[in-house]
């Protein structure tokens with residue numbers, strides 16, 4: 001981190017007034033997992049087993065227990081499972097004893113998963129270990145149970161094969177800390193029926209999460225995007241383009257500042273796809289093929305579908321949508337800036 005003092009604040013001139021929009025999020029299109037979850041209805045599973053009570057497992061158990069769902073939290077030994085429950089208690093106030101009471105530590109996977117409607121595996125990223133644990137889950141979980149792995153990288157099909165239950169195994173990729181980060185990637189395989197995916201989305205939504213669905217491919221979406229940025233940041237550092245504190249400051253204070261509210265396609269449509277195409281062409285020429293404009297972006301720009309300014313882009317922007325979305329964006333980002341400043345986090 002930088003040792004520099006934060007720059008003196010000048011206030012946030014031009015802060016839009018809240019009544020510039022009707023207060024709802026203005027997005028060009030909805031769709032995706034949120035609509036599927038709404039259609040599925042937001043219920044909760046009757047009981048959950050979490051296998052692996054470490055960094056992720058105890059946090060995932062906390063989310064379900066906080067939603068009132070009984071959780072059996074398993075680890076290699078009962079002591080480790082108890083430590084996971086203690087970590088949940090440590091992270092909650094004393095008034096949340098009822099949440100902790102919903103978590104039962106268990107020292108054995110077979111015992112933990114018997115009777116669970118949903119099993120979530122969160123043991124270390126070691127394929128041989130995961131295979132062994134998945135064999136036990138497949139052998140002892142109820143036949144109707146939904147089975148999910150929090151793996152960061154493995155092919156879900158390999159775990160499903162170990163479990164002998166391809167139609168019931170999905171990826172469920174949480175981000176740390178699970179009780180705070182809203183998105184959970186639900187990784188579907190071709191063997192899993194859409195209604196099982198929809199039920200899982202409904203459960204997560206009922207818990208206040210914002211799930212999204214991805215195919216079963218390396219890195220899913222989150223890590224594929226995140227690690228593209230991380231790899232480029234290391235390249236910038238190695239080339240002496242900027243110092244580590246300055247690279248961090250650039251990400252935090254520029255495009256990273258927007259990312260909490262807007263995804264890459266919303267940002268690109270508001271910026272202009274023709275502009276993005278031109279930038280990528282220049283970057284590819286000077287930095288290499290890894291920046292080559294993808295064919296779908298080239299086609300959109302060539303067809304004049306340049307985003308909000310042309311009424312069409314990755315999304316459709318009919319009528320007043322673009323104007324309202326811009327006003328909404330300015331209001332949201334001003335609120336974000338003010339909350340960062342108010343928290344004394346402006347670095």
Ligand SMILES: NC(=O)c1ccc[n+]([C@@H]2O[C@H](COP(=O)([O-])OP(=O)(O)OC[C@H]3O[C@@H](n4cnc5c(N)ncnc54)[C@H](O)[C@@H]3O)[C@@H](O)[C@H]2O)c1
Pocket residue numbers: 051052053054055056057074075076080109122123124125126129133150151152153173174175176
């Ligand atoms: N840490 C992260 O930020 C993060 C984020 C997303 C996904 N993940 C993934 O989540 C999974 C768990 O990661 P973590 O960071 O919680 O690891 P961790 O090491 O903190 O916890 C793993 C737990 O599993 C237990 N365990 C080991 N063998 C076991 C067995 N046979 N049966 C039951 N429990 C066993 C360990 O004792 C430990 O408590 C990994 O697949 C990881 O890639 C991690």
